[in-house]
Amino acid sequence: MAPTARNxxxxxxxxxxxGFSGTVRVSGLPGGAIHLRNGLVGAxxxxxxxxATSALLTSGRIGDEDWLAACAAEPDADRLAGHLVAEGLxxxxxxxxxxxxxxxxxxxxxxxxxxxxxxxSDREPALVAEPGVEPRQLTEETSRRMTLLxxxxxxxxxxxxxxxAPVAGAGPRGSDGWLAxxxxxxxxxxxxxxxPRDIAFALGRGLYAVMLDLIRMEAxxxxxxxxxxxxxxxxxxxxxxxxxxxxxxxxxxTPVPAAPDAAPLPKRRPGGVSPAQDVGQQKKGGW
Amino acid sequence: xxxxxxPDSLTxxxxxxxxxxxxxxxxxxxxxxxxLVVADTDTVHPESVAALAAATLGxxxxxxxxxxxxxxxxxxxxxxxxxxxxxxxxxxxxxxxxGDDGLDLAAFQRESxxxxxxxxxxxxxxxxx
Numbered sequence: 455m456a457p458t459a460r461n462x463x464x465x466x467x468x469x470x471x472x473g474f475s476g477t478v479r480v481s482g483l484p485g486g487a488i489h490l491r492n493g494l495v496g497a498x499x500x501x502x503x504x505x506a507t508s509a510l511l512t513s514g515r516i517g518d519e520d521w522l523a524a525c526a527a528e529p530d531a532d533r534l535a536g537h538l539v540a541e542g543l544x545x546x547x548x549x550x551x552x553x554x555x556x557x558x559x560x561x562x563x564x565x566x567x568x569x570x571x572x573x574x575s576d577r578e579p580a581l582v583a584e585p586g587v588e589p590r591q592l593t594e595e596t597s598r599r600m601t602l603l604x605x606x607x608x609x610x611x612x613x614x615x616x617x618x619a620p621v622a623g624a625g626p627r628g629s630d631g632w633l634a635x636x637x638x639x640x641x642x643x644x645x646x647x648x649x650p651r652d653i654a655f656a657l658g659r660g661l662y663a664v665m666l667d668l669i670r671m672e673a674x675x676x677x678x679x680x681x682x683x684x685x686x687x688x689x690x691x692x693x694x695x696x697x698x699x700x701x702x703x704x705x706x707x708t709p710v711p712a713a714p715d716a717a718p719l720p721k722r723r724p725g726g727v728s729p730a731q732d733v734g735q736q737k738k739g740g741w
Numbered sequence: 742x743x744x745x746x747x748p749d750s751l752t753x754x755x756x757x758x759x760x761x762x763x764x765x766x767x768x769x770x771x772x773x774x775x776x777l778v779v780a781d782t783d784t785v786h787p788e789s790v791a792a793l794a795a796a797t798l799g800x801x802x803x804x805x806x807x808x809x810x811x812x813x814x815x816x817x818x819x820x821x822x823x824x825x826x827x828x829x830x831x832x833x834x835x836x837x838x839x840g841d842d843g844l845d846l847a848a849f850q851r852e853s854x855x856x857x858x859x860x861x862x863x864x865x866x867x868x869x870x
Binding site for chain 1: 759763764766783821822841842843844845848
């Protein structure tokens, strides 16, 4: 019955009723793998959001050597959680929080673009939350997040494509007395190249949390949206093909006016101009 | 996404790969003898990557030959918090791509041949006259 479901939430609901244990591979951009245990969602792997493993390792919560030793001692990733706790590398409650948060975050990340088809496969070992998340709860929370982002900012799908840049000389940056540590971390990793998803991976934090922080920081004039998709005018030693048209790499996906018209080849500018200073006027006015 | 007209500058081609594949963060185009051609980088040192790319691909090729597993497609280094991939661009150049932990490898393998072809074409004019 399950494969005939009309969408992924309905599919998961059906699999919950069956008590299915296994993996649902969803195609699409980015797509992902949903690991189910007794019908509950234990883990989701998607290029769109950091997994629990990523969050633990990137943040340094668990050291790389400890991690490798644990993986060697417990080859079945499903039982890895118990082993990490038994080894005293992390508390059971903390691990559950991290794993569960990663499930919600990944479901949100996958909901940001239309899903493709799916197929069911046997159980693939994964670091899973115990006992896992009820599919209905997952669907409701995902909708809540999408609604909130739509209200705060605009279409969440477009927020995935912005490339925030720090506002030059943002006042509060120096006097960080009141700026939360996590905001400073985000501020340190925005550079006009990274999307919210890239920042989430760089920090080992959830995509949704990073998006909320960015929205807040844009309101505080700490960051601005970089919308150009072309590379900056870095000089190249290689010859370029004769000018046949625009030099833009790809159409700007956001509803902001595109970068200045593509004209002749990029030129080196005296003094060097960083992209951050280049886009002072391109502030998104969508809220 | 594939209907986007190919960019015609080398940096544009590299930036386009970053746009199309989730998790690609930086890339460096270099010559087989380890010299930097052009880079779309943020944190890595382009010249160092260019030099190491030549060595990496050379060792990878010899390993493929010794192991008898056919022609080398690409060298993928899977690391603690990301990936580094080196792929040949024609006979004279190399492309090194740095990706994060969530790099969409399937998408990379789907998109990289087009990028390599665009780069090859753009570089062909080097020896055309």
